[in-house]
Amino acid sequence: MSRFVLSRLAQMVVxxxxxxxxxxxxxxxxxxxxxxxxxxxxxPTATQVEAIRAEWGFDESLPVQYVRTMExxxxxxxxxxxxxxxxxxxxxRGLPATLSLAIGAAILWMVMGVALGLLGALRAGRISDRLLxxxxxxxxxxxxxxxGALLSYYLGFKAGWFPNGGYVPLTEDPLxxxxxxxLPCTALAVLFVxxxxxxxxxxxxxxxxxxxxxxxxxxxxxxxxxVLRHVLRNSLIPIVTLWGLDFGAVVAGGAILTExxxxxxxxxxxxxxxxxxxxxPPVLAVTLFGAFFIVVLNTVVDIVYALLDxxxxxx
Amino acid sequence: xxxxxxxxxxxxxxxxxxxxxTNETGTIExxxxxxxxxxxxxxxxxxxxxxxxxxxxxxNGRDVMVRLLYGARNSLLIxxxxxxxxxxxxxxxxxxxxxxxxxxxxxxxxxxxxxWAFPVILLGVALGTTLAVGGLKVGPLELEAGSxxxxxxxxxxxxxxxxxxxxxxxxxxxxxREFVEAAHAQGAGPLRTMAGELLPNLASTIVxxxxxxxxNAILLEASLSFLGVGVMPPDPxxxxxxxxxxxxxxxxxxxxxAPGLMLVLTVLALNVFGDGVRDAFDPRSKAAWxxxxx
Numbered sequence: 098m099s100r101f102v103l104s105r106l107a108q109m110v111v112x113x114x115x116x117x118x119x120x121x122x123x124x125x126x127x128x129x130x131x132x133x134x135x136x137x138x139x140x141p142t143a144t145q146v147e148a149i150r151a152e153w154g155f156d157e158s159l160p161v162q163y164v165r166t167m168e169x170x171x172x173x174x175x176x177x178x179x180x181x182x183x184x185x186x187x188x189x190r191g192l193p194a195t196l197s198l199a200i201g202a203a204i205l206w207m208v209m210g211v212a213l214g215l216l217g218a219l220r221a222g223r224i225s226d227r228l229l230x231x232x233x234x235x236x237x238x239x240x241x242x243x244x245g246a247l248l249s250y251y252l253g254f255k256a257g258w259f260p261n262g263g264y265v266p267l268t269e270d271p272l273x274x275x276x277x278x279x280l281p282c283t284a285l286a287v288l289f290v291x292x293x294x295x296x297x298x299x300x301x302x303x304x305x306x307x308x309x310x311x312x313x314x315x316x317x318x319x320x321x322x323x324v325l326r327h328v329l330r331n332s333l334i335p336i337v338t339l340w341g342l343d344f345g346a347v348v349a350g351g352a353i354l355t356e357x358x359x360x361x362x363x364x365x366x367x368x369x370x371x372x373x374x375x376x377x378p379p380v381l382a383v384t385l386f387g388a389f390f391i392v393v394l395n396t397v398v399d400i401v402y403a404l405l406d407x408x409x410x411x412x
Numbered sequence: 413x414x415x416x417x418x419x420x421x422x423x424x425x426x427x428x429x430x431x432x433x434t435n436e437t438g439t440i441e442x443x444x445x446x447x448x449x450x451x452x453x454x455x456x457x458x459x460x461x462x463x464x465x466x467x468x469x470x471x472n473g474r475d476v477m478v479r480l481l482y483g484a485r486n487s488l489l490i491x492x493x494x495x496x497x498x499x500x501x502x503x504x505x506x507x508x509x510x511x512x513x514x515x516x517x518x519x520x521x522x523x524x525x526x527x528w529a530f531p532v533i534l535l536g537v538a539l540g541t542t543l544a545v546g547g548l549k550v551g552p553l554e555l556e557a558g559s560x561x562x563x564x565x566x567x568x569x570x571x572x573x574x575x576x577x578x579x580x581x582x583x584x585x586x587x588x589r590e591f592v593e594a595a596h597a598q599g600a601g602p603l604r605t606m607a608g609e610l611l612p613n614l615a616s617t618i619v620x621x622x623x624x625x626x627x628n629a630i631l632l633e634a635s636l637s638f639l640g641v642g643v644m645p646p647d648p649x650x651x652x653x654x655x656x657x658x659x660x661x662x663x664x665x666x667x668x669x670a671p672g673l674m675l676v677l678t679v680l681a682l683n684v685f686g687d688g689v690r691d692a693f694d695p696r697s698k699a700a701w702x703x704x705x706x
Contacts, residue, residue: 115526120538128542135542234687238680240631242638243672246658254662350534354635358658368534372541373640384538388529395529 101403109396116388121163124381125155132162136377138179145178170382179376188364188382194264195363198285198355199347201278206286207340210293215329217294218301229294236291245284245358253280262360281359285352289343293336300332307331338398345394349387476653476670483648483671488678490563490643491630497568498625499618502575507606507614509576510583521580524573532570536632539566540641563642567629575621579614586613616693623686627679634675650675 125132133150134141141149150156154165169175173185217229253261259280265273304310305328313323343351353365360366364383371379509520527535543562586592587610595609636642637651645652650671657668 112522112526112529115522116529119526123535123538124542127539127548129548230687231684234683235676235680238627238631238676238683240634240638240654240672240675240679242635242658243654243668243675246654246661246668247672250661250665346531349531350537351531353533353537354638357639368537369639372537375541375544377541380538380541384530384534387531387534391529391531 098403102400105396105399105403109392112392113389116392117167117385118163120381120385120388121166123384124377125162125166126159131155136178138374138376141178149178166381170378170385175378175382177371177376177379179371179374184379184382187367187379188386191362191364191367193266193363194361195348195352195356195365197264197267197274197278198281198352198361198363199344201275201282202285202289202347202352202355203340203344205282206289206293207336209286209290211297211329211333211336213290214294214297215301215324217298218305219324221298221302229298233291233295236287239287240354241284241288242354242358244287245281245355248280248284249359262358264361264363281355281361284358285347285355293339296339297332297336300335301328304328304332338402341394341398342391345391349390350383476667479648479653480650480670480674483650483653484674484678486560486643486647486649487630487633487651487675490560490567490633490649491626493564494567494571494629494633495622495625497564498571498575498629499622501568502572502579503611503614503618505572505576506579507583507610510580511587511602511606511610513584517580520576524576527570528573532632533635535570536566536636537639537641539569540636540639544641544644560643563633563636566636567632570632571625571628575625578621579617582614582617583610586610620686620690620693623682623689627682627686630675630682631679 124135128135131146133146133153133155136149136153137146153169154162157165170184173183175184176182177184177187213229213233217226217233220226220229249259249262253259260273260277263277265277267274310323310327313327314320318326348364350365350368352363353369355361356363356365357369364387368380368383371377371383505520505524509517530538540563543566548562548565592605592609595605600608633642633649634651634654637649638655640652640655642651643649645656653671654668654675657664657666657671660667
């Protein structure tokens with residue numbers, strides 16, 4: 098087991114390095130023009146650009162530039178030349194809101210996705226299943242920023258049932274915190290509910306044909322027990338892996354649109370606002386930290402998985 | 413869907429006004445009275461359901477319907493071109509990696525894994541932001557900042573891993589089959605084997621993926637334009653029209669609702685179509701669902 102963990106960790110380090118190189122290439126090498134001027138923002142003065150060039154080492158060789166860039170971003174020395182704020186501090190400040198949104202939405206989409214997927218599978222072929230299929234396709238077709246804007250306008254602003262955007266820290270007022278998160282979590286979850294319910298439906302349909310299900314039925318278990326204990330449990334495995342991946346993607350910047358529409362002041366909104374100003378350092382930092390987070394999370398998921406299921410360790 | 417695809421082609425014929433013609437001070441006749449297109453406090457007129465300003469005006473007095481049609485041109489062009497480019501790139505990468513195996517495969521697979529580690533939207537935003545400032549110049553390829561080609565390239569590259577992985581997997585299985593051996597025995601080289609023997613067998617996978625990739629690409633284009641790194645105003649696209657509309661949701665909700673509905677209906681039509689294609693070609697395939705991530 099410890100050998101598996103070690104090799105998985107070594108693999109993680111390699112991927113982290115590759116991710117950081119790719120990020121560096123995207124920001125400093127692939128685009129045309131002067132990287133220092135790009136860092137400086139929309140309308141920099143010549144002295145500013147020169148100062149940035151010296152600071153980030155843009156007049157030196159590419160490996161040196163890479164090391165300098167990583168030092169600055171990971172070490173927390175990078176600042177936005179537009180707002181003059183420290184980039185890493187701003188990201189840390191936005192984390193609670195982003196995590197709240199991601200956790201709330203992840204629970205919501207898992208519960209709803211499993212419930213609707215199971216319902217569709219058990220009623221396969223009937224009208225209710227067709228309707229669920231169509232609803233799932235509609236769900237994955239809805240752009241989250243549009244859905245979010247309409248929800249926030251009609252249910253928040255017009256009807257007054259929900260707050261009109263914004264984030265309240267959990268430590269300040271737990272009830273208000275949850276109240277502010279209802280609409281954003283719903284809007285973000287819709288896409289995944291459609292997606293998960295479809296996958297679960299097809300998994301359940303496959304599992305229903307397995308021998309052990311026939312055995313369970315032959316044993317005289319009630320249909321309810323067969324479905325919940327045997328079918329559902331086995332159909333959930335691939336979904337749980339996906340859940341980890343999607344949760345990681347949401348935390349690592351996937352919620353950029355949702356946060357912006359609902360003014361949640363999280364990491365995603367910070368990135369979106371910086372993008373609007375073409376303020377490069379924050380976008381660089383969010384991209385790098387986001388990808389790092391996903392890589393680390395995937396490793397953790399793999400290791401936990403191997404702990405639970407010994408078969409994986411071998412292969 | 414056909415209507416949505418066809419209308420923009422005739423945009424210039426259907427519409428008698430340019431999409432960027434502003435009319436901030438003009439008036440039109442409604443129920444026999446002259447009404448400002450944009451009222452004095454800056455609120456644009458709502459949908460008229462007929463004739464001029466069918467779907468109302470925007471804050472600059474531009475006709476929303478006309479802009480929708482021209483926006484559809486941009487959105488669909490980018491979506492289809494990006495999906496096509498993704499398909500081509502993914503097929504090449506998948507074929508080469510799967511066919512040659514060994515170190516070629518190892519390099520291709522780890523490159524794809526690294527791209528895979530970035531959330532789609534974040535990678536799109538990162539590339540969009542950096543390329544929006546200076547454009548792109550890699551060897552002979554030179555793209556101007558803010559051009560539509562940049563959006564197409566960004567969206568295409570971001571989705572390559574999602575399609576290349578299943579194609580590679582399939583090639584790995586196919587190359588063990590007898591017909592590949594037979595081709596080799598006849599003296600076919602790698603290129604000939606890949607194009608003549610393997611590619612036709614990948615057709616169903618590619619066909620299943622294509623409509624979903626177009627749907628994904630259109631959605632991503634809208635998201636990037638919404639964030640301001642896709643199609644740049646004053647050129648219209650559904651994404652940047654929604655972006656402009658969201659700011660005025662309170663006074664003029666039609667500005668966000670109209671392009672949003674167009675977007676949803678187009679993407680939904682593509683998804684329903686894609687679902688049907690999948691059922692017809694490859695009902696047990698779940699791979700295509702994996703292409704939907706943030």
